[in-house]
Amino acid sequence: MRTPVVLPLAACTLLACRTATPDLRPKDVTERPPATAPAVPPGVAAIEALTDPARDPCTQFSAFACAGWTAQARAEGRVGRQAWREVEMAAHTRAQLETWLATPADADARDDATALRRFYAVCVADLATRVPGHPAVASLEEAIAAVDDVASFLRVSGLLVAHRIPGLFTVWQFPIDGAYAPLVRGYVSDRTPEDGPELAAARRGRLLAALSAYQPAKVEARADAVLAFEDRLHELLARAEDGEIIAAASLPSRPATRRLPFAAFLDGWAAPERAAVHVFPDGYVDRLGPLLRDTAATTLRDYLRWTLVDGLVQSLPGRFADDPRWPPASTCTSLLEDLAGLELARALGRAALGDDARARAEQIAARVRVELDGVLEESTWLDRQVRSLLRRQLAAARLRLGYGDDAPPLPAMGDDHLANALALRRASFLRRVARDPAYDRPWDDDGWMLLHATAWSDRFVPGVNVSLGMFNAPVFDPQRPLALDVAALGSILGHELMHWTDPDDAPGLLADAGLAPELAAPLVEGARCLSTAYDAAGLRVDPEAPRLELRETLADLGGIRAAYRVYRALARAGQAPRGATLDADQLFFVAAAQFFCDPVEDPDDHNTGRRRIDRAALTLPEFAAAFSCAPQPARAAAAACAHW
Numbered sequence: 001m002r003t004p005v006v007l008p009l010a011a012c013t014l015l016a017c018r019t020a021t022p023d024l025r026p027k028d029v030t031e032r033p034p035a036t037a038p039a040v041p042p043g044v045a046a047i048e049a050l051t052d053p054a055r056d057p058c059t060q061f062s063a064f065a066c067a068g069w070t071a072q073a074r075a076e077g078r079v080g081r082q083a084w085r086e087v088e089m090a091a092h093t094r095a096q097l098e099t100w101l102a103t104p105a106d107a108d109a110r111d112d113a114t115a116l117r118r119f120y121a122v123c124v125a126d127l128a129t130r131v132p133g134h135p136a137v138a139s140l141e142e143a144i145a146a147v148d149d150v151a152s153f154l155r156v157s158g159l160l161v162a163h164r165i166p167g168l169f170t171v172w173q174f175p176i177d178g179a180y181a182p183l184v185r186g187y188v189s190d191r192t193p194e195d196g197p198e199l200a201a202a203r204r205g206r207l208l209a210a211l212s213a214y215q216p217a218k219v220e221a222r223a224d225a226v227l228a229f230e231d232r233l234h235e236l237l238a239r240a241e242d243g244e245i246i247a248a249a250s251l252p253s254r255p256a257t258r259r260l261p262f263a264a265f266l267d268g269w270a271a272p273e274r275a276a277v278h279v280f281p282d283g284y285v286d287r288l289g290p291l292l293r294d295t296a297a298t299t300l301r302d303y304l305r306w307t308l309v310d311g312l313v314q315s316l317p318g319r320f321a322d323d324p325r326w327p328p329a330s331t332c333t334s335l336l337e338d339l340a341g342l343e344l345a346r347a348l349g350r351a352a353l354g355d356d357a358r359a360r361a362e363q364i365a366a367r368v369r370v371e372l373d374g375v376l377e378e379s380t381w382l383d384r385q386v387r388s389l390l391r392r393q394l395a396a397a398r399l400r401l402g403y404g405d406d407a408p409p410l411p412a413m414g415d416d417h418l419a420n421a422l423a424l425r426r427a428s429f430l431r432r433v434a435r436d437p438a439y440d441r442p443w444d445d446d447g448w449m450l451l452h453a454t455a456w457s458d459r460f461v462p463g464v465n466v467s468l469g470m471f472n473a474p475v476f477d478p479q480r481p482l483a484l485d486v487a488a489l490g491s492i493l494g495h496e497l498m499h500w501t502d503p504d505d506a507p508g509l510l511a512d513a514g515l516a517p518e519l520a521a522p523l524v525e526g527a528r529c530l531s532t533a534y535d536a537a538g539l540r541v542d543p544e545a546p547r548l549e550l551r552e553t554l555a556d557l558g559g560i561r562a563a564y565r566v567y568r569a570l571a572r573a574g575q576a577p578r579g580a581t582l583d584a585d586q587l588f589f590v591a592a593a594q595f596f597c598d599p600v601e602d603p604d605d606h607n608t609g610r611r612r613i614d615r616a617a618l619t620l621p622e623f624a625a626a627f628s629c630a631p632q633p634a635r636a637a638a639a640a641c642a643h644w
Helices: 046-050 060-073 085-102 112-124 134-146 149-160 193-214 219-241 248-253 262-267 282-293 297-315 330-353 355-377 383-396 417-433 449-453 483-502 506-512 519-537 550-572 585-595 610-619 621-624 631-637
Strands: 169-176 179-186 276-281 396-400 455-458 463-467
Touching: 046 585, 060 248, 060 585, 085 112, 085 134, 085 330, 085 449, 085 585, 112 330, 112 417, 134 149, 134 297, 134 417, 149 169, 149 282, 149 297, 169 219, 169 276, 169 417, 179 585, 179 610, 193 219, 193 297, 219 282, 248 276, 248 610, 262 610, 276 282, 276 417, 297 383, 330 355, 330 396, 330 417, 330 449, 355 383, 355 396, 355 483, 355 550, 383 506, 383 519, 449 463, 455 483, 463 483, 483 585, 506 519, 519 550, 519 610, 550 585, 550 610, 585 610, 610 631
Parallel strands: 179 276, 396 463
Antiparallel strands: 169 179, 455 463
8 A cells, every 4th residue: 555645834834835845755644734724724715716506516517616717707808718717827927027027127236137127127218229230230230241152141141040030040949869959940031922912012111121221222123132032932941841850960961952051050150069950941951052152142141131130120129119019018028038038937936936935836746746656556457567668757757847947147238228139149049059958948948938827748858847827826826725736736737747648649659668559558448438438428529629639638637636646645634625615625626627717618619628627527536526426327438438
């Protein structure tokens, strides 16, 4: 028999988190309930207020758990995706972020928080900067003016990319051979034939203005030449869209690229990492040399000038000064999300969440991982070798919660916004191409993902990532009883970890491990059985709605079950709160469900989180016991399937 586990309360009380080093080893229950406790602990009333006791939780749990929130969202006019809880949580985090950024920076400090706030303050005050002739771009403009052949053109293209200004190419971290590596991808402007005459005219106007700023002579003809060059690049990329990823080191030996001085492009990076660079698509690079050799040097220079201006104008809040949808504060915040998302999430996380609260989340994650291991260990309907492999997969996953740890400092920010933006662009690029494992994706690349309210699995790190926006109610609140955070955050963490057991991936996973793919048959058949049971219960699995794929529900089942086991250990220690209308077990399932609330109740609408809630409620015997649900055929059909 496995030893019950208890989350130690030394790290967090009902009122606040204290600094402590959590003991993550399983232990016997020794804690006892306090002598006195409030009738309704913090956070419980907010959960109960969103429920509707008039609804039957056994027949439509989503309506029972979410009715109050649904009424509130509809009253506020929030519909569709904008009404989901994650959007609400992300908006709260964004408001926290803008308030934090607007706090004056310490003039004498030299940390990342100061750099971010300094960047923001200078950015929102800058409504007049223009790119051409600005001192911050003088060295780039001089390099462009010196372009006279294909090699120099590629070198300056690399220099622009090294400031995250894409022209011929852009650069991303991409999973190659089981690890992330810099991938140079063919890139052309987003101009398309579908733009229509109005957008095409506006773009041509911006191009004429950019070229005139450097050399007004023959500007119409020069603009036509740049647009024709772009058209040919579009054609090359379209013809090669089904191409392959190849190592950059192989280009000198390929007949089609032997004369293309691609090394000059990498020279423009002025970065040490080159050995792992790959290129995509190969057909685009194969055909690029003849096009560049056939293009006049004047057009190549004008194309680079247009790339510089059009790329950097996105960094200027003044461009959107007349658009009420993009006030300077929003523009500057979005720019920081893009260029310094890792540092922004860490600075805001430490200020708004705190390392102690994150330690509480790490405790929950550690306990859920222990219980997931138990769920897999006890799933004897799976072959022992399969269970062992899946348990190793779970054990290898890195958990990254809220924000990353320390990294090299950001460059100091001065009084010139464009110079600051270029400095951050350069620092961001260097991190993007670094091979240091401390910068594994996705922490280094996507500030929106880091600050939005979402969680996701990364198979190539491998890791589970929970963004800073998720550390808000209803998912996480260190002021409320720990059992509620176990229910909400613990279920989500367990869900993401359980994605390593997806039945669609299991046969390939087994084959890669040298095991017979057929050993995954019980997992695959169990999923098929559940799909049939859900269809019969009116909870149809729709493969066209990704959030509602069966794999999401299977991950929900494992995640909720593991979190429930952690919760039951707390309950045995007297640390599970009751509500005014819900007992402790019922409160667990409501807390686990409310992140997925949305205002859609239409049974024919398959893009709704309600289906996720109701599938789990139908399937889990622990839920039926908590709400004393009477036996019914749909519940029996789901129970007959092999599942977590």
